[in-house]
Amino acid sequence: MPQFIEHPVKDWKDWEEIKNRFDPDDPRRLPLTWSDELFQYYAETDKVACISVTGFFGFARNMLGLRRLLTYFYRKPDLVSDIMDF
DSSP: OOOOSSOSOSSHHHHHHHHGGGOTTOGGGSOTTOOHHHHHHHHHOOSOSOOOOOHHHHHHHHHHOHHHHHHHHHHOHHHHHHHHHO
16 A cells, blocks of 8 residues: 555645646646657557556545545545545
């Protein structure tokens, strides 16, 4: 299990800001060292370059931290639901 010094989401405001960073069309998510030729290749291929699946619980745990996630199941179930639906 990954260990973090601090988790990025503590409330709805943090979550709304983080969601904006998951835009697959944002060019800032791509490595600066990639060439135009490599961009072209991945734009046209049906091959997967990378995939990471932590599951809906793992993703929420990484965003909130385990203690906060388990507490929010009771205190803020709408936030936990939104994170897991996302």
